[in-house]
Amino acid sequence: MAATPPPDPRVTRWLYSVAIITFCLIVFGGFVRLNRAGLSIVEWNPVVGIAPPMTEAAWTTEFAKYQATPEYLTVNHAMTLGEYKTIFYIEWAHRLIARLAGLAVVLPLVVFLWRGTIRWRDSALFLGIALLFALQGFLGWFMVRSGLLETPAVSHYRLTIHLLMAMLLLAITLWAAMNRDARIGPAIRRMGDTPASRVALATLAIVTVQIAWGGFVAGLKAGHVSYSWPLMGGALVPAGLFAGADSWWASISSLPAAVHWLHRWFAFVVFAAVAGLVLIARGRTVSRAAHQAIHAAAMLVGVQIALGVSVLLWHVPVSLALLHQAVGLGIFTAMLVANHRLLRA
Known part of the structure; x- marks a missing residue:
């Protein structure tokens, strides 16, 4: 052969x-x-x-x-x-x-x-x-x-x-x-073979969900629903936020205010997931390349949250909104690299 x-x-x-x-x-x-x-x-x-x-x-x-x-x-x-x-x-x-x-x-x-x-x-x-x-x-x-x-x-x-x-x-x-x-x-290991790999895979999924809701925000122009932060309409959770939809799915994916609210706070789920990955990777035998990719993702998440708040406070300027999208894609890419490197570790 x-x-x-x-x-x-x-x-x-x-x-x-x-x-x-x-x-x-x-x-x-x-x-x-x-x-x-x-x-x-x-x-x-x-x-x-x-x-x-x-x-x-x-x-x-x-x-x-x-x-x-x-x-x-x-x-x-x-x-x-x-x-x-x-x-x-x-x-x-x-x-x-x-x-x-x-x-x-x-x-x-x-x-x-x-x-x-x-x-x-x-x-x-x-x-x-x-x-x-x-x-x-x-x-x-x-x-x-x-x-x-x-x-x-x-x-x-x-x-x-x-x-x-x-x-x-x-x-x-x-x-x-x-x-x-x-x-x-x-990649020589299967995804999820190690604790770090499992958390990295889950984090990649969470990042993807957040970007998907960012797509909903963009398509519905939901970024213009509220220009304040952290309050939205004077409250952390506006009254009737999920009211008026025909189904639970429609309420979280097609109501502009609800989509906006979910996207702004799910960012902190992303932050927690990446922070957890940093901590788990620190205590295990993980390659330097994997650490670099994970830390790059963590740094970008911090930048992204600051950008997201700035986009709101500045009433969605094109330059900041475009940078917000690019950094989100950068987080996704960094997490792809991190997942691959962890399968080489």
Whole structure:
């Protein structure tokens, strides 16, 4: 039987590149949302839509399509063509970068398969990453479509699914890169084999839940419900916070005030989980690399809580809100690395 060849460093570098691109795309998606540009392009033309309008007549036609949307009719009815061009170019850049990112995934993969750098029998993971990228494109349009029909905003559920799928893509790609990285080595233990690994896995899940509720906050624009902290409406727990929903799930996921309240206080559950992980890892034989990743996550959680409070007190400025999203994604990434390192410890 032929020996399995060592991982090719070119494939490892490609995987790291895809992970970085995915991280940046998630952050840029937040920039698009915060500038309320996501609904500016009302059609999904993966090939024809690469170029923006080139003439004034083409711009007028594109603007007329937007003027028929609920967002224009109820929110931006006073918008000029010049203002429309600004939000159009933001969303156009988002879609162009996503297309280029797709090429950065597919073209190297085709070359690796053609040259035998990646063997076909080992290609399932890499083909899965490419398919997830394609699925993200569809989910992006599925999300946008929800804001073009009746309501002047995208479904916060679809937005959160789009976000979580991007995080899954980031996780799979980064984990695969670390497994192939000769400087790190593959994970050799099963998740949950040690107390530190169990707590790290639980912490990663808690961080993911908090980011999901952050997606709900973003989609519902629930950050604008209250600009005070720690009180909300003059109380720690406002009266009737969960009233008015048809089910318990709707009460915690679709009522803006409830979603806002849960997101602001669940941050301290994240803090407690990461602090517990720091303490557990300190008393056990854990590699230096694992300690570094855990401490990075802990530091970022502290920064994130301060940012979250600042975003509220400053009435959700775009710059701080975008940094808040980026740091949250940084915590998720640090916890991914910590989980992987603990399986090497």
